[in-house]
Every structure is written in structure tokens, then in C-alpha cells.
Amino acid sequence: MQKLIISLPDETATVTVGTILAFACQKAHVIYLYGDLGAGKTTLCRGLLRALGHLGKVKSPTYTLVEPYILPNWTIYHFDLYRLADPEELEFMGLRDYFNKTSMCLVEWPERGRGVLPSADIALTLTYKGNGRQIEAIAISDNSKCMLTQLLIPQQGTPS
Numbered sequence: 001m002q003k004l005i006i007s008l009p010d011e012t013a014t015v016t017v018g019t020i021l022a023f024a025c026q027k028a029h030v031i032y033l034y035g036d037l038g039a040g041k042t043t044l045c046r047g048l049l050r051a052l053g054h055l056g057k058v059k060s061p062t063y064t065l066v067e068p069y070i071l072p073n074w075t076i077y078h079f080d081l082y083r084l085a086d087p088e089e090l091e092f093m094g095l096r097d098y099f100n101k102t103s104m105c106l107v108e109w110p111e112r113g114r115g116v117l118p119s120a121d122i123a124l125t126l127t128y129k130g131n132g133r134q135i136e137a138i139a140i141s142d143n144s145k146c147m148l149t150q151l152l153i154p155q156q157g158t159p160s
Contacts, residue, residue, distance in 0.1 A: 004148045008126070008133040014040040017135060017151065018047025024150035027143065028101050030118055032110040035126035037082075040133050041108045044124065045078055048106070052076070060108065065093065075103040081112040090116045122147055 008014045021031070021044075033041040046058035053071045061067035061080045069076040077098045084090070090113050099105055099118050110117055121144040125136045139145040 002139040002145050002148050004137045004151055006135045006137065006151060007129065008040065008135055010132060011040070011043055014043045014126075014133065014135075015047035015050075018044040018049075019051040020151055021147065022048040022051035024147040025104060028104055029121040029144060029147075030099060030105045030107065032120040032123040033106060033108045033126070034110070034123065036128070039126040039128065040135075041124075041126055042080075044126070044135075045106050045108075049076060049078070066098065077103055077105045079105065079107040079113075081107065081109040084109070084112040087113045087116040 006017060008017065033044065035041050042058065042060040049058050049069055049071075052074055054069050054076075058078070059067070061078055062082055065079060065081065065084065067078045069078065079098075081090075095113075095116065107113070107117065107120070110120065110123075119140065121139075121141040123138045123140060125138075126133055127136070137148055137151055139148045
């Protein structure tokens with residue numbers, strides 16, 4: 001596994017990381033987003049979705065659990081599992097249909113779906129750091145390691 005830590009001094013930096021991820025994703029990926037409430041998970045998703053062509057609002061699907069975005073080249077499913085009471089609820093909503101070779105899945109609060117969710121390709125943990133935030137990106141699958149390289153190009157940081 002490769003790891004990269006990036007400083008996010010403001011919201012614009014968080015959106016930029018999402019934008020870079022969008023361009024780094026050349027195939028379907030599962031991206032886990034960890035972090036406290038307000039840490040910037042949905043902001044990062046907004047950057048990714050806008051970079052891929054979504055023009056409307058991007059809101060956290062806290063009450064609906066999943067928000068689909070049908071884009072010209074992708075179908076993206078944005079999950080927010082914060083209010084999930086039991087991981088088995090995901091089976092009832094047809095979870096397996098969302099995770100396929102033609103879709104990208106962004107999963108906020110993936111720990112709430114442990115044991116039912118498929119493995120992530122990349123895990124992003126957003127944390128508060130001083131007046132800003134930081135993101136720890138971990139490439140889990142082989143095809144996500146190049147994504148960390150893309151994130152490193154405009155940022156200051158070193159992979160470990």
C-alpha cells in the first residue's frame with residue numbers, strides 16, 4: 001500500500017483534490033471517504049463530480065443513502081452511510097448492483113457498511129489540521145497507485 005498526506009488549507013484545495021482524482025480515474029473505482037462530520041468528504045466529492053461534468057448541486061445523501069449521477073462517460077454513486085443502522089440494510093437496497101465495472105462509487109462513512117461493502121481501491125481520510133484540513137490517501141489496489149502519483153504532482157507531500 002502506498003500512502004500520501006496532503007495539506008488542505010481551504011475548501012478550494014479540497015475541491016482541487018477531487019478534481020485531480022476525477023482526471024486520474026480512468027476506470028471504475030471504489031473510493032472510501034473517512035472523516036468526522038464537516039471534514040470535507042462531500043466537498044471533495046463535489047470537486048470530483050463537477051470535474052466529470054455534473055452541473056447541478058452535490059449534496060450529501062445522508063437521508064437517501066445513495067445519490068446517483070448519470071454523466072456522459074460514467075455513472076457515479078455517492079453513498080453516505082452515516083445514518084445506516086445495520087450493514088445488512090445495504091443488501092436490501094441492492095448494493096451489489098451499484099458496484100460494477102461501469103460505475104464509480106464514492107462511499108462516505110464506509111465503516112458503517114463493514115462486512116457488506118466491497119473493498120476500496122483507494123481510502124481517503126480527511127481530518128482537521130489547525131485552521132484547515134489534511135487528507136491521507138492510501139492506495140489499496142494496484143490500479144489506484146497511479147492515482148496517488150497524480151495527487152502528488154500539484155501538491156507538496158511525499159508518498160510513503
